[in-house]
Amino acid sequence: MDHLPPHPGADAAESRVAARADAYAAAPLLGCLLREVARPVTDEPGVHLLPGCGKLLRVRGGRRPAAPEVRTAGGWHRLDHAELVKLVAEELRRHTGLSNHELPAEMADSRDTVAALLTARARATAPADPYLRSEQCLLTGHPHHPAPKARGGGPAATWLPYAPEAHARFPLTLLGVREDAVVEEGDCSALDALGAAPPGYRLLPAHPWQLDLAAAGLAGAFADGRLIRLGTTTCDTWPTAAIRTVYAPERDLFLKFSLDVRITNDIRRLWRHDLRKLIRTDTAVRAAFAALDGPAAWLSDRGYRTADFAFEELAVLVRDGLRGHLVPGATPYLAAGLVEGFDGSPLDGPADPAAWWEAYLGRLVPPVLAAFAGHGVVLEAHLQNCLIACDGDGVPVQALFRDAEGVKLPPGTDRAAGWERLVYCLVVNHLMELAEALAERHPGLDPWPAVRRELARHDLPEIPALLTAPTLPAKTNLLLRWTGADGAAAHYRPLPNPLAGA
Template identity: 80%
Template sequence: MERVDLIPPAGGADAVAPGDVADPADTYAAAPLLNCLLREVARPLPGRDGVHRLPGTERLLRVRGGRRPTAPEVYTPHGWQRLGHAELVKLVTEELRRHTGLSNHELPAEMSDSRDAVAAVLAARARATPPDDPYLRSEQSLITGHPHHPAPKARGGGPVAGWLPYAPEAYARFPLVLLGVREDTVVEEGDTSALDALGEPPPGYRLLPAHPWQLDLTARALAPAFADGRLIRLGTTTDPVHPTAAIRTVYAPERDLFLKFSLDVRITNDVRRLWRHDLLELRRTDAATSRALADGPAAWLSDRGYRTAGFAFEELAVLVRDGLRGHLLPDATPYLAAGLVEGFTGSPLDGPTDPARWWEAYLRHMVPPVLAAFADHGVVLEAHLQNSLVACDAAGTPVQALFRDAEGVKLLPDVERAAGWERLVYCLVVNHLVELAEALAERHPGLDPWPAVRRELARHDLPEIAGLLTAPTLPAKTNLLLRWTGADGADARYRPLPNPLAEG
């Protein structure tokens, strides 16, 4: 694309007409990619709402909307030119190549894959029936997905038929494959007894459920084990499971059980295997987190244990996680926090007659357990939107927070306190509270959500709180640059983001 240095006039005949509506898949897929570009690379043009300069190419980009940018346009000698998703990917690719001095052939393909996955999901949802359970609806609502990732819906570039039957966004439900693993090859730790209730293996074997998508992905690697009898197929589970927002974690409502599997697919920043080093740390991390959340109404969905085969340790690993019912307060209904931000039928975020009081109740239950775990136990919860649930009473008022996923938990002093605090602030404040505050304010114009957040944080006696409330910036993870430069997904890099908590 040619460089254009002139500054365009405001408004004018070149503005996009209100009826010029983009393809829905383009719109969904462009929003998180634009969020990344605007946060990590672009520079706002002073006095021009929605207009940004791209420093690498010196192009001018204009967008509309707030937390979900829409209608991207680039300025040309002929005026503003609307960009479809394919053109936006080309623009971003050229900008990042100039901006970083590096090339990347994988990420543009993932951006396109993410858009195509959205299109497939939208088509599937149009002919599917959403679950009756409002909790499952919240888990399966994430069409946009991570709001600040360039390719949140990429599915490894595989054919749609390979992954769509297992996509939570398509309201999928499916049986698990039951395998028998020869007893002398089984590796397990912790409480895995729930797996034994799923079926009856023959003598000399132990039961191991498997995700059918993962079996397809690893078919060639596992063929020798099936051939020599280390693995046998035992049919499928009698009841279907429902994939949650995490895709590889499924919920079995009849058994009130979560199971997490490996998936040899890159989803957002990582290939989603249950890595050996994480599994070997599981019991220690889970025990520390269970102690940290033992008191009070907040609950931890414990990762009780794992089972796998020694010859395919990571490929066939399955992690057993607590269900919901033993932790929920009476008559409370759980919802995924990320679902509240995305929106779904029956969301409590749409219903409060007093949104300020609803928000205060949400903060009162969500914030204290995260801060207390850090201050009193040295546990850094990964309390981002997809790992946090809120339970509401019959009126839709928050009454309890629930947290999950020991894999993302960090412990002090394994990480330095400053690094742990930065991660906590990113997960809880930037990834979680900022997104939910903006979604609530969007639904209820005139609501200022930040005084309530400041009051809630100020109640807690942590030395870091004063700095959090006065710092001009917050740490925002740079997912676009992280993926473009090929950094490891766990190697979080942060960019300063204006701090809405800082008054004045």
């Protein structure tokens, strides 16, 4: 067959996608660079010194830096994403004295992922459910990570069918695990309702992408009958913002899987050491929430099931659904989705933005502080682990929290370290981002006095220092990844504290 000539508008469309992908990928990379390394030039707005290489960088935009330029002998030179990656790598080599060949490749992969997602979204239909839209809207993702959308460098065809940002939905693969090889803790009964296993076997759902990634290591188990294929679920699941966690609306059930792909800082496996402490952690958090006043809810990680010959590879974690926890008539939204923006977001049209913000703070902040004050529980209350439910008028009426894996408990976490982690997740990662998004949509609104008032209502010994400290702890994702630190490690650098001047 003869090759057809390209459509006259094809090149222009590809150029538009490329430019948008560059912009989406540059914003979080610049966010890291400006927060962790660069130094502002006080007499030139938007200009920053890169101290390692001595070059000047200029950016535009508001809360998301854009249009990066580097000063050359001939003036300002606009950087595309590939040139920005080279500049960042040069600066980090000089700044740290270390080389890193993996991270620049991840930065490029993240940008190419965005391009593929933009193309796929143009052909996809967003979910009708506003909650699912909020989970699947994150084209930028983590606003202070150098490669938030990297998918392990594999071809787009291997991961696009499972990408929340492409509005994916898919059935899970059903496996049967021979009963003598099953390992489980907690309440996994919801898994047995997903299908039927033959005598001598237990049902184990699997994420199709993870099953492909782990195929070579499972060949022996399929061959000797420890593992059998049982088809797929009759209902679709929707990948959430976490990618490896899916929601089955018909079952009102969340399931979290291993995924042997680096996403942001970590290979996203359900690690054995985390699973072994899951029930203890979840029990402690449920006890903390049982003692709370108000409607805040914890989506319990009830238990996990796996196979002893592929403990981490095939693990699946069972998490509470939404309906048993939601305030009647309320609609939940992912907090990260509110920051990113999506069709139908309650952040777009509150009649009284200041009152909306006070309601938001009044639902989010008290349970986080009470769990810490009364039980030493440090919730990982960042944007991706928090849902905010709103009533029919779009007013926040409830906060829901999730993910026992990120929770810190005593005695393994001392109070000072736990408080630092809480402040980073709640104030820097969550409130700071949402405050900026709200102020951008509603010019003239200063969101920080309300945050200060809400925090000051709580009788914790750490609060006075939080309200007056000149800086807050900001996690250094760029330097963490460049230096090869453990992805679970928390390295912070000081960030100006907006509470001190509120």
